[in-house]
Amino acid sequence: MEIEKTEIEGCFVVTPKVFADERGQFFESFHHEKFKNATGLNVSFVQDNISVSTKNVIRGLHFQKGEFAQAKLVQTIKGKVLDVVVDIRKESPTFGKHLKFTLTEENRKQVFMPKGIAHGFVVLSDEAVFSYKCDAYYHPSSEAGIFYADEQLEIDWQIDMNDAIVSSKDQELPTLKSYFDAISIGDRG
């Protein structure tokens, strides 16, 4: 397993060792002790998710708020996706910064993101099976998100945006600025 730090604190690129032979491949998709030794993080995943999407689907940018915030380890089981993480931790020196990673069934690369990251991806292959481990349970009332086409984030999704397939829920998400403006108004009561 190779683990690389990224420009966003707490985000890592994980590359499992793939054992290929005449039958195909084997790789450890997660190993608690190796991950802890490489990152110093004692993660405890409680939920695995899988989504299946067709080409040009954009899912995100999602996160869960408060005590149900989720750290995630994401990977592409089949196909090719462009994975996007956005740092939404107000106190972070990289607040508002995004990183993009091409995750494919060929490179087997994974991304670990800590709590406080908005996550999304776009499918670049005809179909993608996407899997991720979460360290907190799905909690619908804690769900939140940022608009994928937020002009201030300047995310290049690497597709013709006229072809993007996005849920109505995601199309109505606030921009990063609107999201935090609403919070500060709420804080003033």
Ligand SMILES: Cc1cn([C@H]2C[C@H](O)[C@@H](COP(=O)(O)OP(=O)(O)O[C@H]3O[C@H](C)C(=O)[C@H](O)[C@H]3O)O2)c(=O)[nH]c1=O
């Ligand atoms: C996330 C989730 C959803 N659901 C149900 C709720 C909906 O009826 C249905 C589809 O949910 P949603 O449209 O939110 O699925 P995605 O758009 O793929 O959401 C995910 O996409 C981005 C990329 C993420 O990183 C998040 O983990 C996750 O929000 O599955 C569940 O039952 N459990 C869950 O953990």
